[in-house]
Amino acid sequence: MPVSAAARKDYNEGVRYYTTKSMNGGTTFKCALCEHTVTTLDFNSLEGNRRTQAATAMNRHAAVLHFPARTVVPAKLGGRGAL
Numbered sequence: 001m002p003v004s005a006a007a008r009k010d011y012n013e014g015v016r017y018y019t020t021k022s023m024n025g026g027t028t029f030k031c032a033l034c035e036h037t038v039t040t041l042d043f044n045s046l047e048g049n050r051r052t053q054a055a056t057a058m059n060r061h062a063a064v065l066h067f068p069a070r071t072v073v074p075a076k077l078g079g080r081g082a083l
């Protein structure tokens with residue numbers, strides 16, 4: 001039984017440097033490279049999708065702390081079918 005290549009096809013949002021975990025009332029985003037975490041509860045839903053804000057924060061964290069040589073925060077974040 002061949003391993004499906006489709007199993008590697010996650011969301012089409014590029015490389016992620018965090019993992020997510022659902023908790024009561026929110027989602028915790030943990031950096032894959034250190035112990036830094038944020039939760040969706042840290043963000044104001046009035047400012048947009050909280051998961052998007054948390055993901056953006058984590059990507060920025062990784063860019064600044066772990067990949068300072070290429071501090072490029074892609075502007076295409078949140079391009080996943082804006083409402």
Ligand SMILES: [Zn+2]
Pocket residue numbers: 031032033034035036061062065066
């Ligand atoms: Zn980190």
